[in-house]
Amino acid sequence: MNQSIESLEQELLAQFEQAQQWRRDLHRHPQPGWLEFYATAFVAEKLDQWGYEIAQGADIIEPSARLFVPDDTELQQEYDAALTYGANPRYLEPAQHGLTGVVATLRGKQDGPTIAYRFDLDCLRMQESLDSSRRAVMEEYVSCHAGFAHMCGHDINTVTGLVLARYFAEHRDEMQGTIKLIFQPDEEGLSGARAMIPQGVVDQVDYLIGGHLASNLPMLGQFAAKSTHILAVKRWKFRLLGQAAHSTGQPHLGKNALLGAAVATVNLQAIAPHSSGVGRINVGRIEGGDSWNIIAPIAELWVEIRASTDEAFDYLTERVVAIMQAAADMYGLGLETELMVEALAGRNSPELEALAADVGRELSLIKEVVAEHAVNASEDFTLLAEHVQSQGGQSVYVIHGTPIAGGLHSHSLEVDELVMINAAAIYARMQQKLTQD
Structure with missing residues (x-):
């Protein structure tokens, strides 16, 4: 994909208004682990329209590997809620019985590596603050689903994946290799990744990339390629x-x-x-x-x-x-x-970590590449990473900076939504360097 860094950033920035609408739609309609029916259909429909090969349901989820699966009553209630919110039944049906998530594949016109990106879909079981001073309340995108809320930023992660997906689809003819986008359920319950591995979701992946927002990188444009203390x-x-x-x-x-x-x-x-x-x-x-x-x-x-x-x-x-x-x-x-x-404990591949840091220094959207960032939390991305690394591939988990009012997992989380574009730019440029440089 022979494109300048400046044009890459401008093309992604042009998506911001649409991305913001998508994020706010998902923020209004949160669902937790193994109940992410609305997000699953929302994502699958768009990816299908953009020409991706879509895999869902039992093709990507091993049912017996899931933990803390809600009972049949709650599964049906949340499935029906997704329909009420406008989910397309065609993309909802494969997720019945809690087999949520989407894996999308795009094959370039030229040979090259398989690069996979992972984004999480689930929300938290908590009530979002309805304080009238909050932006989500004032601009009317606060959660409409009582007891559930995107207070960890997974709606941001999901839409980052959609921005990236559309960008790749629009450049398919120039692309080398294969892109695999993994929209994973149940990160909070730490069983989404383990249910995807038996179905071969990360088999034969050469490079696996994931990331998250951080409360202690409070400036938009900060970026850490070296993540430590993933516990x-x-x-x-x-x-x-x-x-x-x-x-x-x-x-x-x-x-x-x-x-x-x-x-x-x-x-x-x-x-x-x-x-x-x-x-x-x-x-x-x-x-x-x-x-x-x-x-x-x-x-x-x-x-x-x-x-x-x-x-x-x-x-x-x-x-x-x-x-x-x-x-x-x-x-x-x-x-x-x-x-x-x-x-597992997280271990970035040093080569991919170094490449991500180089990308951060190249992009004008990134204002500071932080030497390292201590996550001090757990992430089931590490299971996917270990599987890829065990097969000779490389993986990296990166951190994106943004002001975060309230903090992650608080009832009043607010973020700067431009972080979605920053993150997508990092990921898109990494693909360019992995296939051309």
């Missing part, structure tokens, strides 16, 4: 199984699961740090017991660990499992372990 995460439900008995009459016959849970909690929180990197552990919930005078026959703990290195992550995993088993043994309890969520 590995693991979440379990542990069930300690005891024996009920009368707490006064026959306490010797009981096995108190709550005592095991209490001992486990204290010792889990006392795990020593690992020297290789940041590690965090949290017991977020304990539940158990039946009444005042019954020895608790069951207790459940929700435990989470996060770590910035594989060494620290493996160490925490080993210590958690050992402590839970020791607590169970101490009180003669059974132990059931259910792994709920797992995502």
Whole structure:
């Protein structure tokens, strides 16, 4: 694709008004993980019109790999809501039963690498602020779907993908290689990526690119190609199984699961740090017991660990499992372990990271290339990245700066929507350099 940087930026800037309308439409109609019916149809319809090969439903989602899938009642309610909001049934139907998401492929006229971009679709289960001073309220694009809101900026990410998609479609005849656009469900639940990998969504991908907004890059035009501290995460439900008995009459016959849970909690929180990197552990919930005078026959703990290195992550995993088993043994309890969520620590490919930084320095839309940015959160993009890297490909996760009122995951998030154009320019220029330079 032989196009100057200036013309690339001007062409993308010309899309801004349309992109802003798309973003505000999606912002008004948010849906969370495995319920992103409206966004799925919205995206698929446009990509189909632009000449992409569209894959949906079971072709891109392995149903059994999903976590925390809503019940049938909520699935139907949100499917019907998407229809009410105007979703095209043709593109909605493949997503029935929570098989949301879209993968779109565009093949250039000339041979070249396969470059994949990932964008997330889901919102948060929270209520958006209706404060009259907020732009979303004043300009009437606040969420109309009670209890759901795009307060992490995934609507921004989705529309960045659409801007990029239209740009590539308009330059298809000049393009080398293959473009794959992955619009992923359930990033917040950290199971969208793991449900796409078994279906081959990132097989034979040479380069995988993803990104996000950041609360602590508060200037439009800031950009970080080097993302650090993308934390590995693991979440379990542990069930300690005891024996009920009368707490006064026959306490010797009981096995108190709550005592095991209490001992486990204290010792889990006392795990020593690992020297290789940041590690965090949290017991977020304990539940158990039946009444005042019954020895608790069951207790459940929700435990989470996060770590910035594989060494620290493996160490925490080993210590958690050992402590839970020791607590169970101490009180003669059974132990059931259910792994709920797992995502890996992020590792950018150095070559692709360097290329992204070079692109940031080339673009006039980018005002500052930050040396590195600590994410200090978890992202299931890392599962896709690990799969690509394991097959010999490269991946990078980048961060885009914008003023963010309220902060990510707050009820009053506001962003500068021009960040969509900045991000699309980064991604489009990376494709040019990967296929020509």
